[in-house]
Amino acid sequence: MKNAPLLKIEDLRTYFYSRSKQAFIRSVDGVNLEIRRGETLGVVGESGSGKSITALSVLGLISGGPGVIAGKILFGSNGEQKDLLDGLEGYVKIGREQNRIMQVSKDVLGWERRSDEVMRTIRGGEIAMIFQNPKASLNPFTPVGKQITEAIRLHTKITDAQEAAERAIYWLKRVKIDSPALRFDNYPFGLSGGMCQRAMIAMALACEPALLIADEPTTGLDATIQSKIVDLLAELKSELGTTTMLISHDISVISRLSDSVVVMYGGTVVEYGPVRDILTASISSKHPYTSALLASIPGEEHVRDKVALQAIEGDVLDTINIPAGCRFYARCNRVTPKIRENCERREPDLREIAPGHRARCWLYFD
Amino acid sequence: MRLSGLRPIALVLTREVMITVLLLLGVSFVVFVILYLAPGDPFSMLVEGQVQSEEARAGAREALGFSQSWYSQYFSWVTQMLQGDFGTSIRTGLPVASELVFVGFNTLILTIGSMLVTLLIAVPIALYSSVRGTTALSWPLTMFAYVVSALPVFWLGYIVIYIFMHRFGLFPLMTSSSRGFSWLYALLPIVVLGVGNGTISEVIRSLRDEMGRVMSEDYIRTARAKGASVWKHSFKEGFLIPVTEIIAAKIPFILGGAVIVEQVFNWPGMGRMAWQAAQDRDFPVIMGIAMLAAVFVRMGSMFQRVVYVMVNPRASKE
Structure with a gap:
């Protein structure tokens, strides 16, 4: 049990039914990943690749519209493994007519009640989450300190208001907010974006969660503030060693903070492995999408020699009409005549190409 | 609430009271000019046939100051009003001020009750449909609300009187001579005006949309992510603020409906008094009621401002 991963996602599918198109938008389409205790897993990919939806699915925060979630999200804590999607299947009914989905009905309230029941001790307690756009993520009508003490009193043994306030101030200090006792009474509108994100981090960590999900924690902040938030996260990582799932489209953030990396494309994992193998551009055995992603980052030579950046051709995958073959085929520049047929017809598995390094590409199938 | 929290409220109240004073002056001027320009005066309406000679009428007009220029009449009215003297009713000879207190109280009961x-x-209905979305139940509920909103209040009033008073005798009939207040008398007009004031569907729509908008805010997602109560976090922006705004915005509609309901139920309030006074061209009474109605409307908006400032930390900085 000790070696079991803290979080193991098996074949996660999160679909949203589009009534007008009578089809599912397959935002997350068969994601498998694991987060070991103490590690930071980086999740990269373009907008719309399903990163955030995967994270929101873990916390059961998929709301609005008839969203359908299937697969397993196994979360191991306190010595037992729990499937966070347990018992949710019964609340969705799919009406089909000759392979075509005609109707999806979801008992939203029943679904939410069941999800709330399963997630009761987990949301905010065992899994905490920080979001992008921190100013909008804090309640504008409540002082920052009160929002932190609320979390503390909900999920820790501390119930006394005075004690919780002291604890909140301790955490505000810990995330390097100056004069924390004064900031405690401030409303979010009186704080800068960077300070709001620090307060969000304090609120998330104050309950000492087993898993921290950081969904684009630096997006929407000024560049200088971004690097300060990354510094803070790095420092907290070395001090606390909290297991973290870090979602970002910023490769530099991911490479600085992560131990392992998952690359997502079109709702699925295309590559998974240690951060060194995946995000070092000079190691060429990797998924063509990852290579293209790395080539699109401005490096020193682009600035020095005014070399044009290499954008990835084509558009992000349309997750309603997913092709039969490889999802990246239409945009791929490494298709060889030998594998072309496979690329077009069949989706490859996620196969190990080096120890601990897996990729979903026909190039590595012999 | 800490003492420092009271300062913005005091500021807002001061500002609102100043606006109200200016508004009352404006309203009184407009109403006065309209009354002055309208054909007829109390003596052509009321005293017809009672005062025989043209000389006697002229004497009465003279005694009441009707021969002065319109602006000197207006200024003497304003100076008296500022001292709390609204003059006397030409029809009954009673002081308008004490009359206003009586009808104002009755209409206040009717207005608050119907609200x-x-x-x-x-x-x-609004909360149900914002939380659960479109369900099998939300559709008929909304339909019901739309139908009810479309019922004309006078029709509803007469139907209710027929059924509950004449048919089953469940409620006593109100007579114009009854001066005392009784909750039993009040119940039917309150319910009729509350149901029939025509604002229910609009209130549902605005509250449902507002609550739905707040529910999709990022900070509500944060509340869910930390396992806190979504209702608690959405209460201020999604419920308290829109409800007070609705109250402030709908008071004029309810006062308008009160004129009809007070007629139908013989309810001794300002609506019925206004109706009577308008027919009699009873200038002092009309002016007094116009002032009172304006005060009621301003009270609603003051209430809304105070709640908003108390709830929204940003408002006190504005």
Whole structure:
């Protein structure tokens, strides 16, 4: 049990039914990943690749519209493994007519009640989450300190208001907010974006969660503030060693903070492995999408020699009409005549190409 | 609430009171000019046939100051009003001020009561449909609300009187001579005005949309992510603020409906008094009621401002 991963996602599918198109938008389409205790897993990919939806699915925060979630999200804590999607299947009914989905009905309230029941001790307690756009993520009508003490009193043994306030101030200090006792009474509108994100981090960590999900924690902040938030996260990582799932489209953030990396494309994992193998551009055995992603980052030579950046051709995958073959085929520049047929017809598995390094590409199938 | 929190409220109240004073002056001027320009005066309407000679009428007009220029009449009215003297009713000879207190109280009961009835119907439907979305139940509920909103209040009033008073005798009939207040008399007009003031569907729609908008805010997602109560976090922006705004915005509609309901139920309030006074061209009474109605409307908006400032930390910085 000790070696079991803290979080193991098996074949996660999160679909949203589009009534007008009578089809599912397959935002997350068969994601498998694991987060070991103490590690930071980086999740990269373009907008719309399903990163955030995967994270929101873990916390059961998929709301609005008839969203359908299937697969397993196994979360191991306190010595037992729990499937966070347990018992949710019964609340969705799919009406089909000759392979075509005609109707999806979801008992939203029943679904939410069941999800709330399963997630009761987990949301905010065992899994905490920080979001992008921190100013909008804090309640504008409540002082920052009160929002932190609320979390503390909900999920820790501390119930006394005075004690919780002291604890909140301790955490505000810990995330390097100056004069924390004064900031405690401030409303979010009186704080800068960077300070709001620090307060969000304090609120998330104050309950000492087993898993921290950081969904684009630096997006929407000024560049200088971004690097300060990354510094803070790095420092907290070395001090606390909290297991973290870090979602970002910023490769530099991911490479600085992560131990392992998952690359997502079109709702699925295309590559998974240690951060060194995946995000070092000079190691060429990797998924063509990852290579293209790395080539699109401005490096020193682009600035020095005014070399044009290499954008990835084509558009992000349309997750309603997913092709039969490889999802990246239409945009791929490494298709060889030998594998072309496979690329077009069949989706490859996620196969190990080096120890601990897996990729979903026909190039590595012999 | 800490003492420092009271300062913005005091500021807002001061500002609102100043606006109210200016507004009252404006309203009184407009109403006065309209009355002055309208054909007829109390003596052509009321005293017809009672005062025989043209000389006697002229004497009465003279005694009441009607021969002065319109602006000197207006200024003497304003100076008296500022001292709390609204003059005497030409029809009854009673002082308008004490009359206003009496009818104002009755209409206040009717207005607050009907507002509560409206909210009691609209709020649960709005919350239900914002939380659960479109369901098998939300559709008929909304339909019901639209139909009810379309019922004309006078028609509803007569139907209710027929059924509950004449047919079953469940409620006593109100007579114009009854001066005392009784909740039993009040119940029927309050419910009729609350249901029939025509605002229910609008209240449902605005509250449902507002609550739905707040529910999709990022900070509500944060509340869910930390396992806190979504209702608690959405209460201020999604419920308290829109409800007070609705109350402030709908008071004029309810006062308008009160004129009809007070006629139908013989309810001794300012609506019925206004109706009577308009027919009699009873200038002092009309002016007094115009002032009182304006005060009621301003009270609603003051209430809304105070709640907003108390709830929204940013408002006190504005």
